[in-house]
Amino acid sequence: MSQSQKTTAAHRAAMAGAKPMIECRQVQKYYGDYHALRGIDLTIRAGEFFSLLGPSGCGKTTLLRTIAGFEDISSGVVLIDGQDMEGVPANRRPTNMVFQSYAIFPHLTVAENVGFGLRRDPRSKAEKAAAVEEALAMVGLKGYGARASHALSGGQRQRVALARALILKPKVLLLDEPLSALDRKMREQMQVELIKLQRQVGITFVLVTHDQEEALVMSDRIAVMFEGQIAQLDGPEALYARPTSRRVANFIGVMNFLPTRVLGETLSGVEVEVPGLGRVEIPAANVSHADPGDDGPSVGFRPEAVSLVSAGAPGQARVAEGVVDEVVYYGDMTYYDVRLDGSAGFDGQARPVRIAMRNVFGREVQDVGTRANVSWSPGSLVLFR
Numbered sequence: 001m002s003q004s005q006k007t008t009a010a011h012r013a014a015m016a017g018a019k020p021m022i023e024c025r026q027v028q029k030y031y032g033d034y035h036a037l038r039g040i041d042l043t044i045r046a047g048e049f050f051s052l053l054g055p056s057g058c059g060k061t062t063l064l065r066t067i068a069g070f071e072d073i074s075s076g077v078v079l080i081d082g083q084d085m086e087g088v089p090a091n092r093r094p095t096n097m098v099f100q101s102y103a104i105f106p107h108l109t110v111a112e113n114v115g116f117g118l119r120r121d122p123r124s125k126a127e128k129a130a131a132v133e134e135a136l137a138m139v140g141l142k143g144y145g146a147r148a149s150h151a152l153s154g155g156q157r158q159r160v161a162l163a164r165a166l167i168l169k170p171k172v173l174l175l176d177e178p179l180s181a182l183d184r185k186m187r188e189q190m191q192v193e194l195i196k197l198q199r200q201v202g203i204t205f206v207l208v209t210h211d212q213e214e215a216l217v218m219s220d221r222i223a224v225m226f227e228g229q230i231a232q233l234d235g236p237e238a239l240y241a242r243p244t245s246r247r248v249a250n251f252i253g254v255m256n257f258l259p260t261r262v263l264g265e266t267l268s269g270v271e272v273e274v275p276g277l278g279r280v281e282i283p284a285a286n287v288s289h290a291d292p293g294d295d296g297p298s299v300g301f302r303p304e305a306v307s308l309v310s311a312g313a314p315g316q317a318r319v320a321e322g323v324v325d326e327v328v329y330y331g332d333m334t335y336y337d338v339r340l341d342g343s344a345g346f347d348g349q350a351r352p353v354r355i356a357m358r359n360v361f362g363r364e365v366q367d368v369g370t371r372a373n374v375s376w377s378p379g380s381l382v383l384f385r
Helices: 004-016 059-070 110-114 126-136 156-168 184-201 212-218 237-242 246-251
Strands: 020-033 033-045 049-053 075-080 096-097 172-176 204-209 221-226 229-234 256-259 261-265 269-274 277-284 298-301 307-309 319-331 332-340 353-358 371-375 381-385
Touching: 004 212, 020 059, 020 204, 033 059, 033 204, 033 229, 049 212, 059 075, 059 096, 059 172, 059 204, 096 156, 096 246, 110 126, 110 156, 126 156, 126 184, 126 221, 126 256, 156 184, 156 371, 172 371, 212 237, 221 246, 229 237, 246 256, 246 381, 256 353, 269 319, 307 353, 332 371
Parallel strands: 049 204, 049 221, 096 172, 172 204
Antiparallel strands: 020 033, 020 075, 221 229, 256 298, 261 269, 269 277, 298 381, 307 371, 319 332, 319 371, 332 353
C-alpha cells in the first residue's frame, strides 16, 4: 500500500468517528404535484468530502439547495452542526456555495471578488486585505489580487470562486457541479486541487455531480440518487465493487451483465449457472437486489475484473474461451468485446463481455476474430436477484 493510500485509509477511518455536521431527516420537497425529494434520511460528517451523484433530475441539486437554505422543504428536518435550520435564511446558515457558473464579477479585481463577502465585516481594511491574501494563497493564487477577473482562465476563475466562499470560514462548503465547465485536463487537475484544499481547511465539502468518475476520485462517501431518493450510500470502493442494485451498478462506470440461473443456497453464498462461465458460487457479500423490471436474475462484473491470458497461463482462478468481436484502443488501455463460447445460454442470445486491458510494454493488441482465453474469479461477480 502506497503512502497516499495509507493517508486516504487513515482519513476515512477518522471520518467514520466524526460528529454529524449535516442531518436530513425524512426531508420531502414538492413543487406542486411534482415530488422532488422523497423522504431523504442522510447524515454527513464533520470534515467529510461527500458527494451527491445521479442523473439530471434525480433531486441532487434540490437537496443541496435545501441544505443551503435557497429552497424551503415541504416537511422533515435539516440540521447543521446540531441546529435546526427551519426558518433560518441562507445568509444566516454556516454554509457557503460555489456555483457552476462561478458568478465572478467581471468589473472587479480578483481581490475585490474574493473580499466581496467582507463588506459588512467589522474588521479593519488591513485585516480584510490580509484575509483576502490568505484565501488567495490557500487556492494557489497568491499575488493575483490586482489582476482583472475577466483576464483569468476557467480554472483560475474557479479558484477565485472557492477563495470567495472560503474567506467567510463556513462550516460547510457546498459545490454545485463546479468543474463541469472546464476541459478534461483542467477538470482532472482541479479535482486533485479540491481534495488537497479540503484536507487543508478541514471543513465539510458537499459536492453535486453527475460525473461518476469525479465522485469516485474525490469523495469519502457518495450518495447515489434516483427520482428523489437515495439508492445507495457508500464509500467509493464499496459502491464500485459491491453495488446494492443493478441500477446503481449500471450507473457507476461500466459493468457486464449476463443472465443467470439460480441453482440454490450454499453455506457461504449462492450457486448459479452462467452461460459462458458455467457453475459458480457467488459469495454472500456479493449478492444484491434486482430492480423492478429486470429480466430475471443476472451476474455483473467490471471490465477490469477479467483479463485476456495466454493459453495455459498458470495461477488463474478460472479460464473461459471465446472470440474477440471488437477492439477499441485508447493508448493506455485497450477494450475488447469478447463473445464467450456457450454465452448464448438460456435465450439463444450471445452477449459479448467488455474486457479492459492496460497496454503495458510487450503486450500486443489482439485482432478482431482472434480466439481468446479469458481469466476471471468468482469473487469478482455480483449476483442481482
